[in-house]
Amino acid sequence: MATSDKLSETLADRPDRLSALSHRSPLTGDDGLLMREATHLGKLVLRLAETEAETLKIKALEGAGLPTQPCRSSVSHTGTVSVLWLGPDEWMVVSQAGTEEALQTRLHSELSGRHFQLSNVTDYYTCIDIAGHQNREILMNLSTLDMHNRTFSAGQIKGSIFGHANAYVWQLHTEPGASEIFRLIIRSSMADYLWCLVSRSARLFGMPEDTPISGEKLVI
Amino acid sequence: MSSKYNVFNLIRQGLQGHTGWQAQWREPELKSTYDAVIIGGGAHGLATAYYLAKNHGMTNIAVLEKGWIGGGNSGRNTTIIRSNYLYDASAAIYNHALKLWTTLGRDLNYNIMMSHRGVLNLAHDEGEARTLKRRVEANRLNGVDSEWLDAKQVKEFCPPISIDEDMRYPVIGGTLQRSGGVNRHDAVVWGLARAADALGVDIIQQCEVTSIRTDAGEVTGLETTKGSVKTPKIGSVAAGHSTIIADMVDVPLPIESHPLQALVSEPLKPLIPCVVMSNAVHVYVSQSDKGELVIGAGIDPYVSYTQRGSFDIIEHQMASLMELFPIFSRLRMMRQWGGIVDVSPDASPIISKTKVKGFYINAGWGTGGWKATPGSGHVFADLVANDTPNAIAAPFSLERFVTGDLVAEHGAAAVAH
Amino acid sequence: MATSRQKSGLRTEQGGHINRGKPIHFTFDGKAYQGFEGDTLASALLANGVHMVARSFKYHRPRGIVAAGSEDPAAIVQIGPDAVETDPNTRVTEQEIYEGLMASAQNCWPSLSFDIGIANDVLSDFIPAGFYYKTFMGPPLSWMRFEPIIRKAAGLGVAPTNRDPDQYDSTNRHVDVLVVGAGPSGLAAAKAAADAGARVILAEETNSLGGALLSEPEDSVSLGGKPSDAAIEKMAADLEANPDVTVLTRTTAFGYYGDNFVGLWERVTDHQAPLDRGKHVPRQKIWRVRAKQVILATGSLERPMVFDGNDRPGIMLAGAVRTFLNRYGVLCGHKAVIFANNDSAWATAFDLQKAGSQIAAIVDVRRKISGELLQMAAERGIPIFAGSAIVGTKGRSRVTAADIRLVDETGAISPKSNWINCDLIATSCGWAPNVALFSQSRGKLYYDDDLQAFRPGASWQQERSVGAANGSYDLQDCLDEGRKAGAAAASDTGFKKRIPKVLKASHSMLLQTDLQIIPQVPSPKVAKKVRAFIDLQDDVTTKDIKVAIQEGLHSVEHIKRYTTTGMGTDQGKIANLNAFAFIADHLGKSVPDVGVTTFRQPYKPVTMGALAGQHVGAHFMPRRTTAMHPWHRAQRDVIFEPVGDWLRPRAFLRDGEDFQQAVQRETKAARTGIGVLDASTLGKIDVRGPDAREFLNRIYTNAWSKLSPGKCRYGLMLKEDGMVMDDGVTACLADDHFHMTTTTGGAANVLGHLEDYLQTEWPDLKVYLTTTTEQTAVASICGPGCDRLIADLLDDLDPDPETFKFMDWRDAHIQGIPVRVFRISFTGELSYEINIDASYGLWLWKKIFAQAKCEGGGYDITPYGTEAMHVLRAEKGFIIVGQETDGTATPIDLGMNWIVKKSGDFVGRRSLTRSDTSRDDRKQLVGLVTEQPDYVLMEGTQIIATQEEGTAPVPMLGHVTSSYLSPNLERSIAMAMLESGRSRVGQTLYASRKGDSAMAVRVVGTDFLKEREDGNI
Amino acid sequence: MFVIDCPWCGERDMSEFSCGGEAHIARPEGSEQMNDEEWAQFVFIRKNSKGRYAERWNHAAGCRRWFNLLRNTATDQILAVYKMGDAEPNVSTEEPVTPSGEAPIGSGNDAVKLMKPGEAL
Ligand SMILES: Cc1cc2nc3c(=O)[nH]c(=O)nc-3n(C[C@H](O)[C@H](O)[C@H](O)COP(=O)(O)OP(=O)(O)OC[C@H]3O[C@@H](n4cnc5c(N)ncnc54)[C@H](O)[C@@H]3O)c2cc1C
Ligand SMILES: NC(=O)c1ccc[n+]([C@@H]2O[C@H](COP(=O)([O-])OP(=O)(O)OC[C@H]3O[C@@H](n4cnc5c(N)ncnc54)[C@H](O)[C@@H]3O)[C@@H](O)[C@H]2O)c1
């Protein structure tokens, strides 16, 4: 069932692959509060006409359909592939680290003949997972989204502004009783900014605060 | 009876309990015929009327104001005055205004508290520095007072500014126009009204223009909430409402009306000596004589006539202010408000005749027309009186949007206030 | 007479919501005092007999405490131990005391009790409202001489001198129902809404729930059969226990904006001693609440009486006196005179007397007073002066006596003075609904003739006003209205569960029945000597308002601005209605005809640091970095440059070098050895679809139909006004697939621009766009012979420039990692850009250097920064959008006619042929070389026609857009936008220089390398 | 500070959106044949209406879709949200509330208009 963080740990066997937040270590706070980077998850952006998506069954997605209901995600039978709704003709396919290229190839061949676009954005984005029961509160410090569990539940994915950066927040499907995990999908170049902003917001819950990269000498 | 303002009359009145002061302007009835009507009782409209009466002898004229005079942008602006604009045409008009400002108080016999305390425009990166230096150079050749300061000189001129190098937007330098500054917005409005009134101009408040009558492409009169008026000439100086007036005669304008906000802090003992503006961080601030920090914000990106903007903008404004002045953090915001600014595509005003004979437009001053007030009124009066723009006004015709000869100040003007 | 040391006498024996078990020590103006936990600075000072705490704004008159809450007009002081953590203009009625609190008086010198600023008071006859408009306007600039003096005299508190050590937070909440104010109405509303299942926030400005009930004597009111304290506690506990309810105390709703967005300001630690403040706890916090429904239960504000001498310390609002007594256990005086026009203030008299004060008189302007009241007073032996008024007072730093006289129907007063000694005057001119937030919400007010005050009328947003805020002053009405509104609001948001049962209140309160307003109490003095204050902070008297009206300022907005009434830090909370009533009276109009001034945000002043929240300092704005950034940072002497939001290395300094030397070395190296640039920041957009070519044809000025896969092309993008907006190289990946690059700063704009056209103008075009900027890291390698290094790096591609041609791209691998190599050049040198997945970016970057070294040290490789990049491209005459262009340049102006296709539409095309845009005397891009080869023109320098500047205005022909010392041309070079520039090639012009003679410059072509080859330079 | 009901994502804070100005200004075909004046009309002239105004908005931080929105610029009330290419909806036969001058209480430049609860705005 879980597209959980486990997946990200199987790193592809290649030289020195670094994630955008490789210079940061996971942080823990009170009551199981945990924030860490989910590294190298495979991410593909698929653009396809809304009308086609409704009927399309894509084998490569292993049972995960293209959600046409806004802000929803779907999960494959195996739990290793998720498809996130980003827009009416735009989805993100999230898969285990290192699987994105093969997946891309399969998708490509399955979709050939249609008007579509498939872009590998694995490194464009990275993810920060926030687990622990204060995570909704932490996110409320950063965005205007309604994070209440009445309106934000497992499987939902919403794009918004966090601090001053655009990002998506996705609540992972977790086992009943397990702690909720929110996954922030963020642009690599702004990852450090968001990491630090999240850690600052979590200070009250015992999380150590990281300060952003700055302080370099800018001018002469 | 006390018509003249001076310290002796103030003392004399003081002894009599100030019972002898006269009304600063009359409350005349709307007449049925005028030689010219100015729509809009903001500072620009009143200045236009003042100069029409004073320089062109046109005294059978009226200023029609739908609310109370000075209640539009004239009553809501941060009063920054400078003339260090890039292009010749802009430098000419703003510098013309700056010169008029220096004596306006005396001319009007009204202390408008013109304070030439200096305006700093900060640069935070090389690109900005380049743009600002270009401006300084152009200013010098145009005879506009303007100089480049490095970060240390900026700090010397305005000690509370942080020039820490590790800020997100470090201050790397800036321009200074020493003759720039601020004045008292209400005093300007009232002083102009009083002086125009003394020359015979009818200032009619609570009088909204609702339609304009034309005949064969010529203005013949207008309708107002206080009755109708015959007049061969109408000057529209309605700022945020310019397109609404122009629509009455089917003159399309390239103008959008946006909310622009400002706010004041609680009053404090003198804290910053000059005006500080920054484009990258987007903030501009000065301190009024009463002691409040007067702080301007950015425009909201959508059309609105509500005289209020988004709270987001205020929050960001405050964060920006903290970037430049970290020591302001514990001070408090006392009041925020909004105005409706008339934004033109090239961030320059429109002072122009139109296809309708006798209908003249003065608009598009956007976020930065306060500083132009006397200059704008002066050249617009010329246009209304002579039916031809003078050399200073000529580049600001409506035609430029057709031919492409824009006075594109936004590319170059940093914050346009 | 009361003296300030009668401590025990001023604190009641018992009662009040203070913790008598916990004494707290603080200082005011250096003097030590003691109060109790739960005290505000005001109650603690009053308990110590201190009334005078401030000086007024203009006349520096002594100011005391008037109200008990945030509406107090003038009792403001400076808080804080030092100049760093100081808080100017802090209301003593709101600041809770903590151990060690230090407060001091402000706006006075040398001391509060002896302030030479009082000279202004003596001169007050000569400095009425607006006096400054009438003088100081002598010769030009004369104001500049007086202004500093005025400025110093004005202002109130003093700003901190250092960076704020505290931190602030903001957070967002969505709720079904937001309730503002936790008096009986607000509590009932919150309870009803919460019981129905709605998500609720209840915000209360003060430190505890209960509102006006806390001002009632202990056990005098019961709710549902329970004493009110216990009932409130129970309600609070119920609310706290509900996970969907948030109760916030010390939290002010300061701004009601559009679509039910309400800003709350919580003071988290301001009431705590510094050592008790949690480590990471923000000092203050902004709650950005988006509510489906709002209930305003903000209570009512009492109006003071306006009479001659009404501003002395010790003259207070009757309700406030009662609050200090019952909420804080403080007697505000030993001998009080009550001055009222309604019943409610009589309760103050009765409570005070019961607590031990002497009531010297109840003065009531009404001639007819209910028998019940009269009897109650008589039973207590309180002297009553009906149909009378206080027409004058005495006392300097504290009121000492009141002159009480009869006032007849015509307003005439009895001739004989009747001074009664007192140390406290408690006044009440009735209560007005606190409609500030309602009005901010843009709800419309109406004037209630019974209340003689403005009340909430038609709502504009999803909002309900209840209780005293709605003009309902009876406690049972308050409870009922609250309950109903809470239930209705919940029901409107879909929670229709149940309506809680009616909470019955005991009725023992005196309300403001039979109110009779007199806008200004008459005075026996000659008019000009009367000083009846309306705005106590800004020293606005009725006389000032009269002068304003006489001077023709008839709009309430004009009068406000002329007199500054209501413009102080209290925004006239208790003054405004009195001002409106006075204006109305004076103009012979009704109050609603006069109208109100605008209620603006904030409800009360909010700390600017709190509004900025966490988005300051390091968190102010995102700073974007590339995959190679860790390497850049690790270089010892790297200088960074912000480019858009990115941080890019500008130059890598080596031992002992200065910036200029480094740039020269780097620039040289890129043409003689091998230069490497981190080019990852360029914007990248994946463009795909059968109509991609057509799309590019419309977006770019040049043609894209024939570009074949494997090839790249440079493109210029215009805005519809014909001006250059961005440029970049686009590669054809497949017939229907392109990889577009944009400038670093322009990426977001370009994507927005393209999506806009696709979605809104040409939805029929089958094209998809996805941004891929951060997906790839880019190393740009250039220099003669750099192909050898490339060859060494690549597993499977021969970069031989003969076969891998300029503007070609190829896929390849480095150690098995896929890369895409572009043979494009921004330097004019042989150059390759290697694109790799960003997670390998740092690896690639290091690998390039390692490769250069390990192959026998065969390559002279130099990392270069953006500055060298700029010089290199200038040597070749390439433009930088945003540097050569400023939003006023067309492709033709830039000499790039070659890129504008001859036929077919594209965005901006039509604008190019407008009469002025197509003129050939426009500013055009040219090269300039200075007569003196080592002289580098300043960028921004203006070009003139003659060596002598002459007098202003000097005609300017153009300006220098870029200027560098070029190590490869061994001289300075510059680019300029010059009027009729292209036809001036070969001419000598002059670059003006401040304080120096102009520098002769020769106009040349822009490709300096070629110009040198051609012998032109 | 309005909330915009994105046709796809639902109600979101306006900070997630960017405004693209007046709607229903189609880019003209055959601009070659237009005179300078007509072209200027397309590039620069906007209705800038006080009252009902159709404009384009983009859910920039969300689904990135452009859509149209009908707003009363005198009050900032959103009257309708509709998709690109759809015609301007006829929200009501009456013009929306557009007080002459600014909305009476709460924004300055107009005489106060007083209204009792429930009175039609
Ligand atoms: C917050 C803010 C800050 C600013 N800061 C600066 C600054 O620091 N420096 C600077 O130079 N500029 C600044 N400006 C811009 C400046 O305020 C304006 O450009 C300038 O005041 C315009 O003057 P005006 O007289 O034309 O406009 P207004 O004062 O707005 O006058 C127009 C008048 O026309 C009236 N009117 C409209 N329609 C009708 C009708 N139908 N009938 C009758 N009357 C009508 C209006 O009621 C109004 O009173 C700022 C503006 C704002 C809003
Ligand atoms: N004696 C009289 O004539 C008279 C007149 C009016 C009211 N009252 C009494 O007052 C009570 C009114 O009850 P109520 O609940 O309507 O009002 P209330 O005055 O009891 O409570 C209002 C609460 O709102 C808070 N508040 C005000 N503005 C706020 C803001 N912007 N943000 C957060 N909090 C804010 C105040 O601190 C206060 O606690 C009743 O008991 C009534 O009998 C008596």
Ligand SMILES: Cc1cc2nc3c(=O)[nH]c(=O)nc-3n(C[C@H](O)[C@H](O)[C@H](O)COP(=O)(O)O)c2cc1C
């Ligand atoms: C330069 C300047 C200074 C101001 N200073 C104050 C001030 O000290 N106190 C205050 O309450 N308002 C001040 N205001 C704001 C006005 O009260 C008012 O908000 C503004 O004129 C807009 O009008 P409105 O709020 O009635 O719409 C100031 C406005 C300006 C333009």
Ligand SMILES: [Zn+2]
């Ligand atoms: Zn959306």
